[in-house]
């Protein structure tokens with residue numbers, strides 16, 4: 230195929246668009262390791278700001294990771310069985326429940342936070358603990374877990390698999406953990422990555438729910454931007470990237486693997 | 502010892518009100534292979550699932566295995582082997598792990614388990630596939646794995662729901678032969694569901710022909726083939742040609758012709774049909790082409806199809822609908838030609854005419 234002007238103009242446009250997105254990221258990351266942003270790179274590179282961020286915000290970063298993990302555990306424990314019931318025993322009630330579950334995704338995080346504050350704001354021990362933020366994150370991320378797992382479960386004829394296992398003597402729990410869960414793994418993994426990523430990056434809700442003692446990573450970031458010198462905010466962004474990028478890459482790899490598996494052609498011959 | 506299955510007064514009405522099965526009794530002897538045969542939707546799978554414990558009979562039904570009442574027992578406890586049309590293999594396990602699953606559930610220790618898995622795989626000729634993933638197998642191979650998995654746990658009964666329907670014709674015949682040999686070798690009580698008459702004849706010690714949730718006839722393949730008890734069974738097992746006639750004093754009149762040697766016993770009423778309008782069902786061998794001077798009837802050839810060893814003619818003008826007649830493969834017959842034929846009265850199945858049709 231000859232490459233004509235159309236090809237080159239498309240290539241050009243793609244590059245420009247990519248640069249448009251990538252340049253600010255690089256600029257911001259660079260700013261985090263520059264001695265003085267206003268003087269530019271000529272002022273030299275340093276890790277000083279990164280360490281400073283760590284000193285100031287280690288608490289927030291660790292809290293965020295902790296909340297993300299707790300959120301993952303809760304959404305796994307609640308989401309996998311929920312997805313199972315949704316797919317296996319569909320009814321009008323369950324559909325309604327699914328809609329209800331998706332509501333926190335549809336309404337603005339601020340509104341959800343407000344609702345939580347109005348309802349539980351008075352419970353002082355709870356209001357001031359990280360569990361309050363966890364509640365918000367679980368409400369916000371659970372639908373993603375459920376959807377992701379349910380999609381895989383819906384595609385795998387669970388009824389038939391379970392009947393096969395039951396005929397071999399397997400009771401419910403054995404079927405659930407030995408057959409259903411392993412076969413739903415792609416959905417569970419995808420859901421897990423999504424939940425962790427969303428939880429670490431969540432700002433809207435968290436900003437409303439946090440207290441000075443329960444600041445998460447993105448809240449700390451806003452704080453750094455607002456009150457510190459620009460280099461510190463940028464170094465903070467850098468740390469954020471380092472944390473979130475592996476998750477995003479893993480998510481992409483997982484999606485690719487799923488696509489490749491479904492594209493595989495059945496080469497087995499019916500020679501037997 | 503193989504298990505006898507008894508179903509007494511079983512019936513099934515689904516939650517949505519669908520009446521899938523009218524009350525029926527059925528006894529399946531130990532070691533017997535019974536085939537449930539009938540068109541789609543007639544309730545075959547429902548009976549199978551009731552025996553398995555995946556559906557429960559309406560109140561009043563009793564199912565027993567060798568006299569043990571299992572009516573309320575769940576499938577996990579019944580020790581039934583199941584083979585499904587869509588295999589239902591576990592995609593997260595290898596072939597060997599699939600076969601080992603039931604043994605693991607039953608607590609068979611590791612060494613013995615491995616030995617039994619190997620023996621099963623060998624018996625089904627899939628030992629070289631032991632470490633394959635399920636999605637790397639062909640349909641025929643999958644069905645072999647499914648069979649191995651079901652019989653590995655030495656179930657009391659083996660239940661097969663259209664296991665060959667998803668396979669191509671040649672493979673179907675081959676696996677059918679193997680399944681037949683396997684069932685004889687194991688001597689296990691088996692219930693086999695199919696909508697394919699040929700498969701039913703080839704596999705069944707007895708065949709249960711079903712029609713709209715009721716048992717239309719139970720009998721050996723020969724009985725079903727030669728003595729269908731009602732027009733539905735006759736039609737379903739291939740005697741789809743129909744003529745009408747009259748019985749007068751025990752003799753059959755078709756048009757101006759009279760035939761003596763007919764079997765006019767009506768099993769449903771337990772009596773010989775002596776008088777009255779009758780319907781005659783027959784296969785292509787019920788009429789044979791002949792010369793004009795010997796002929797009972799003359800019809801017109803509507804279509805000719807070449808079956809290899811013979812030629813099948815579709816002929817109008819003899820019965821209420823077109824009938825099929827076989828002739829020599831070498832005959833040259835054109836569509837539109839006249840064909841003369843004789844009635845082979847001993848090949849006719851006689852039923853009292855139903856007022857509704859004819």
Ligand SMILES: Nc1ncnc2c1ncn2[C@@H]1O[C@H](COP(=O)(O)OP(=O)(O)O)[C@@H](O)[C@H]1O
Pocket residue numbers: 515516517519520521539540541542543544545546547548
């Ligand atoms: N779970 C169910 N709920 C309602 N109706 C059902 C259900 N399963 C089967 N049926 C109905 O019961 C009848 C018999 O079904 P089935 O036993 O599957 O027939 P077959 O196996 O002979 O094709 C059909 O009319 C079918 O639609």
Ligand SMILES: [Mg+2]
Pocket residue numbers: 542545546
């Ligand atoms: Mg069926």
